[in-house]
Amino acid sequence: xxxxxxxxxxEAEARVYRRTWRGSVVSGFLNPILYLxxxxxxxxxxxxxxxxxxVEGVSYLTFLAPGLLVATxxxxxxxxxxxxxxxxxxxxxxxxxxxxxxxxxxxLVAGHMLWSGARVLMVSVIFAVIMSAFRVAPLLQSLLAVGxxxxxxxxxxxxxxxxTARLDEPTGLPLFFRFVVIPMFLFSGAFFPITQLPGWLQPxxxxxxxxxxxxxxxxxxVGAEPAVTxxxxxxxxxxxxxxxxxxxxxPFRKRLTP
Amino acid sequence: xxxxxxxxGLTKRFGEFTAVDDIDFSVEQGESFGFLGPNxxxxxxxxxxxxxxxxxxxxxxxxxxLNPMEQGSQLRSRLGVVPQEDNLDQELTVYDNLMMxxxxxxxSRAVIxxxxxxxxxxxxxxxxxxxxxxxxSGGMKRRLxxxxxxINEPDLLILDEPTTGLDPQARHVLxxxxxxxxxxxxxxxxxxxxxxxxxxxxxxxxVMDKAKIVAEGSPRSLIEEYAPREVVEVRFPAGVLDDVTDxxxxxxxxxxxxxxxxxxxxxxxxxTIASIAASGLDPExxxxxxxxxxxxxxxxxxxxxxx
Numbered sequence: 001x002x003x004x005x006x007x008x009x010x011e012a013e014a015r016v017y018r019r020t021w022r023g024s025v026v027s028g029f030l031n032p033i034l035y036l037x038x039x040x041x042x043x044x045x046x047x048x049x050x051x052x053x054x055v056e057g058v059s060y061l062t063f064l065a066p067g068l069l070v071a072t073x074x075x076x077x078x079x080x081x082x083x084x085x086x087x088x089x090x091x092x093x094x095x096x097x098x099x100x101x102x103x104x105x106x107x108l109v110a111g112h113m114l115w116s117g118a119r120v121l122m123v124s125v126i127f128a129v130i131m132s133a134f135r136v137a138p139l140l141q142s143l144l145a146v147g148x149x150x151x152x153x154x155x156x157x158x159x160x161x162x163x164t165a166r167l168d169e170p171t172g173l174p175l176f177f178r179f180v181v182i183p184m185f186l187f188s189g190a191f192f193p194i195t196q197l198p199g200w201l202q203p204x205x206x207x208x209x210x211x212x213x214x215x216x217x218x219x220x221x222v223g224a225e226p227a228v229t230x231x232x233x234x235x236x237x238x239x240x241x242x243x244x245x246x247x248x249x250x251p252f253r254k255r256l257t258p
Numbered sequence: 259x260x261x262x263x264x265x266x267g268l269t270k271r272f273g274e275f276t277a278v279d280d281i282d283f284s285v286e287q288g289e290s291f292g293f294l295g296p297n298x299x300x301x302x303x304x305x306x307x308x309x310x311x312x313x314x315x316x317x318x319x320x321x322x323x324l325n326p327m328e329q330g331s332q333l334r335s336r337l338g339v340v341p342q343e344d345n346l347d348q349e350l351t352v353y354d355n356l357m358m359x360x361x362x363x364x365x366s367r368a369v370i371x372x373x374x375x376x377x378x379x380x381x382x383x384x385x386x387x388x389x390x391x392x393x394x395s396g397g398m399k400r401r402l403x404x405x406x407x408x409i410n411e412p413d414l415l416i417l418d419e420p421t422t423g424l425d426p427q428a429r430h431v432l433x434x435x436x437x438x439x440x441x442x443x444x445x446x447x448x449x450x451x452x453x454x455x456x457x458x459x460x461x462x463x464x465v466m467d468k469a470k471i472v473a474e475g476s477p478r479s480l481i482e483e484y485a486p487r488e489v490v491e492v493r494f495p496a497g498v499l500d501d502v503t504d505x506x507x508x509x510x511x512x513x514x515x516x517x518x519x520x521x522x523x524x525x526x527x528x529x530t531i532a533s534i535a536a537s538g539l540d541p542e543x544x545x546x547x548x549x550x551x552x553x554x555x556x557x558x559x560x561x562x563x564x565x
């Protein structure tokens with residue numbers, strides 16, 4: 001039986017990744033350790049001293065960890081949708097090479113989504129393992145929290161891919177990270193509840209995909225009731241993935257197979 | 259003979275701009291067919307339509323009996339493509355590039371491994387098997403791209419400007435390899451703006467200019483049809499040429515005055531050179547040569563091919 005075309009794209013991406021996997025796994029372990037140690041344990045001890053009731057009823061480390069898991073997935077997703085897509089379309093033109101084979105644009109985009117999802121999954125699973133090593137939650141519970149992280153990661157891959165594929169020049173990408181990704185990372189409820197934000201900013205935080213993932217993942221780890229009904233958040237994130245992917249196909253077509 | 263490619267009224271427009279304007283051609287099985295023309299003539303756009311990576315605005319096109327618009331994936335699985343710009347994966351090895359590409363065609367790893375050995379031998383890159391593509395010279399990269407295009411044993415190999423940007427030695431190595439492919443019976447489609455390349459490699463070619471086909475035939479028949487047998491090229495010191503234009507034009511049935519030299523088309527170069535001497539003109543150099551496709555192109559378009 002013929003291998004489905006998106007899986008062929010997936011395999012090729014995995015082959016490219018094989019060259020750099022060591023460095024990527026090392027930083028996959030190192031980043032969560034550094035963040036959880038500095039923010040969760042270090043800064044967290046100060047927070048806990050001043051808030052005897054904890055943040056939303058738990059220690060700062062426990063509050064932070066599931067949020068940071070989702071924030072990391074979000075950032076990974078944005079990275080996969082940005083530099084790799086720019087390289088494929090413009091810098092190395094490897095997408096053109098793929099499209100001269102039986103692979104067509106929809107399969108190319110689908111394979112890219114699959115592979116990027118795998119990358120988000122790898123980073124998130126490593127994070128979950130570290131999180132349980134920090135005794136935030138048992139391993140199984142930590143691994144369950146990867147689910148929402150994966151949804152957020154894929155939502156970001158889709159949206160970022162759709163955005164990058166429309167850029168003529170890569171100069172838009174640093175701006176995108178500075179004004180969209182980093183603010184989302186910091187202000188979507190991972191580090192502090194969004195109720196601490198000025199009132200006019202709260203709806204913006206609420207609209208980000210990351211916020212919904214943070215709430216779901218925290219609900220799984222801490223057992224708290226999420227701010228939005230869980231299935232609404234799941235639907236919302238799925239819509240980001242579906243619409244983002246659909247929006248990525250047309251600029252791919254326009255630029256690669258005019 | 260069966261037509262492998264058949265185009266009628268083929269047209270490609272990008273918005274207001276017409277890249278390919280109502281062209282007809284057909285390519286037979288086992289033929290080596292060229293598209294000759296300057297940059298922007300519509301060659302690449304035509305290639306991309308044949309390769310099923312660009313939509314057809316108007317007209318009909320059949321490639322290997324398939325419709326590129328509707329059976330693109332099926333068609334591409336039987337094509338080999340060597341694009342104008344190298345798009346190899348720079349960070350992977352020669353071997354990995356070929357393995358990765360073969361997998362797009364869903365070939366088994368064992369089959370690909372066998373073909374990699376044969377193809378690297380064929381393009382003389384066996385020693386570079388485990389080198390990163392980044393470290394290869396331009397000529398080697400182009401040869402690797404050709405090997406990549408052959409990994410699926412295509413029925414048709416499409417080469418877009420295969421030797422542009424290569425030094426003369428690398429070009430000859432490449433021509434030699436392409437010539438062998440041709441002898442093995444692989445159908446080749448080649449675009450080029452080099453006359454010598456077209457003469458070396460193409461059984462038949464079309465000359466394109468401004469989105470149209472302006473002539474068609476074998477290199478020899480085009481030369482016979484559009485240019486007298488011989489050309490005498492005369493060069494003059496800067497500034498002198500303008501003053502003697504009228505006198506040169508009297509010396510041969512057809513002449514072309516270029517920026518730095520004049521071309522005199524003749525059936526008998528010797529007597530033309532004698533009449534130049536007799537006329538009292540004193541050119542810096544006089545060169546007699548056989549007519550080439552360059553002269554055909556000049557005749558057809560009034561412009562030289564490589565500016």
